[in-house]
Amino acid sequence: MKRGFLNSSKAKARTLGPAPSGNSSGSTTEPLPLEPNAPARLLEGLATDFGFEQDPSSPNSAVINMRHTSLPSNGPPDEPVSQCIFYPGSKEVLTELPGFPQPLMHPATPTFCVATFSGKGMGLVSTRALKMGDLILNERPLLLAPQAMPIYRPKNCTDQEHLQRGLAELEKHIKIALERMRPASRAAYLSLANSCKKEGLIVGLFLTNGLELAGLRPGVQGPAGNYSAVCKDISRLNHRQVRVAMKNLLTLTVLASCSPNASTSFDMASFSYRLYAVRDIAAGEELTYQYTDVEVPASERRKVLKGYDFVCACSACKDAPASDARRATIASGESLCRALIEKSFADDALVAKCRAHIALILKEGLEHIILHGSLIRVLMYAHICRSDAKGASEWATKLDNFRWENHEDVRALLDPASPAYKKHHFWGTVTVR
Numbered sequence: 001m002k003r004g005f006l007n008s009s010k011a012k013a014r015t016l017g018p019a020p021s022g023n024s025s026g027s028t029t030e031p032l033p034l035e036p037n038a039p040a041r042l043l044e045g046l047a048t049d050f051g052f053e054q055d056p057s058s059p060n061s062a063v064i065n066m067r068h069t070s071l072p073s074n075g076p077p078d079e080p081v082s083q084c085i086f087y088p089g090s091k092e093v094l095t096e097l098p099g100f101p102q103p104l105m106h107p108a109t110p111t112f113c114v115a116t117f118s119g120k121g122m123g124l125v126s127t128r129a130l131k132m133g134d135l136i137l138n139e140r141p142l143l144l145a146p147q148a149m150p151i152y153r154p155k156n157c158t159d160q161e162h163l164q165r166g167l168a169e170l171e172k173h174i175k176i177a178l179e180r181m182r183p184a185s186r187a188a189y190l191s192l193a194n195s196c197k198k199e200g201l202i203v204g205l206f207l208t209n210g211l212e213l214a215g216l217r218p219g220v221q222g223p224a225g226n227y228s229a230v231c232k233d234i235s236r237l238n239h240r241q242v243r244v245a246m247k248n249l250l251t252l253t254v255l256a257s258c259s260p261n262a263s264t265s266f267d268m269a270s271f272s273y274r275l276y277a278v279r280d281i282a283a284g285e286e287l288t289y290q291y292t293d294v295e296v297p298a299s300e301r302r303k304v305l306k307g308y309d310f311v312c313a314c315s316a317c318k319d320a321p322a323s324d325a326r327r328a329t330i331a332s333g334e335s336l337c338r339a340l341i342e343k344s345f346a347d348d349a350l351v352a353k354c355r356a357h358i359a360l361i362l363k364e365g366l367e368h369i370i371l372h373g374s375l376i377r378v379l380m381y382a383h384i385c386r387s388d389a390k391g392a393s394e395w396a397t398k399l400d401n402f403r404w405e406n407h408e409d410v411r412a413l414l415d416p417a418s419p420a421y422k423k424h425h426f427w428g429t430v431t432v433r
């Protein structure tokens with residue numbers, strides 16, 4: 001999953017993109033009656049599903065038959081049913097997964113609560129100390145919808161008109177999804193923050209609170225296949241953290257950050273987001289999430305965050321020249337990984353540079369970025385190549401904590417005495433002088 005909430009209004013306009021060719025159609029289907037809050041129905045599986053008929057009298061509406069689907073869980077009756085507005089084929093991507101939908105997995109003891117923050121509205125706060133890699137929560141979306149509705153674009157339609165039509169189409173579909181929601185889910189959706197008031201309540205809430213989800217539209221890469229998911233709790237995550245006084249543990253202090261302390265992964269099999277701590281988090285710390293690419297300069301981040309109607313006052317934004325320089329160096333780290341791989345991990349100077357790069361990443365509070373995991377991986381290999389199981393297992397342990405990322409399974413390498421080391425194809429390939 002690509003991280004980040006929806007981008008700025010400008011970027012949203014772009015995601016409406018060129019309209020696919022084909023027949024035009026509209027949503028003529030009457031909304032289904034509200035789903036009764038009946039557990040028995042939940043267990044019937046994928047209970048309700050309907051497509052949209054073509055409407056030749058409405059040539060400017062959707063050109064693809066979107067499918068409204070309720071995705072119930074196989075878990076306890078109070079687990080939310082997700083209302084989904086699918087492109088054709090997306091539902092099948094999910095339902096063909098073994099055991100779909102698999103149950104959610106929850107932390108053994110509660111990890112967070114919702115609190116109100118001055119100037120930021122509500123947010124999430126840790127209620128206990130968390131370690132890097134700890135699961136904070138696992139949540140199924142209230143609503144999943146395309147980031148932008150595929151609509152027909154007449155020849156002389158301006159960008160602005162096209163955007164407005166797309167948003168109107170999106171609103172039409174979200175209204176149907178809201179009518180199909182259980183009352184508690186609908187109330188949760190409607191209680192979220194709206195920083196896109198110009199777009200109206202229904203769409204504004206979607207744009208403010210959606211998390212991008214890619215890879216669910218068969219055969220389509222990029223924005224035209226992307227969805228956005230709105231969740232009850234994860235959508236409450238703010239972008240910059242503050243520390244709140246909790247049980248007299250901490251005083252109120254504004255901490256750094258375009259440097260989030262939490263990150264998500266989307267698990268298709270349970271159709272849910274998992275939120276993980278990306279570094280150790282103290283009890284009472286606000287949980288934060290990145291809304292925009294944090295490797296770009298502060299001025300670019302500011303433009304995106306303007307779409308969310310706030311100016312980030314974190315230390316990286318405040319001391320932009322120094323932080324931008326460090327982040328530019330960090331962004332160049334991919335070439336370091338490549339160079340070390342090209343040298344078959346044998347170059348000690350490159351190994352030292354990778355370590356220094358990780359130190360810089362930690363200094364900037366960018367533990368969650370993909371590059372951090374990549375550097376740890378190449379260092380783990382460098383130790384395996386030098387027949388150093390102890391050193392390698394320390395990096396493997398760090399990599400194993402990257403639960404928010406899909407990386408190779410390193411569990412067999414956590415114990416330095418594991419026989420997996422001597423069998424590893426890199427074992428002993430570099431001679432230590």
Ligand SMILES: C[S@@+](CC[C@H](N)C(=O)[O-])C[C@H]1O[C@@H](n2cnc3c(N)ncnc32)[C@H](O)[C@@H]1O
Nearest residue numbers: 120121122193195235236237238239240308310
């Ligand atoms: C996805 S919502 C986050 C939850 C929201 N605070 C609430 O009350 O539900 C995004 C909105 O939260 C607010 N927000 C998030 N991070 C912020 C920050 N660092 N400073 C000020 N406002 C922030 C902005 O209004 C933003 O549009």
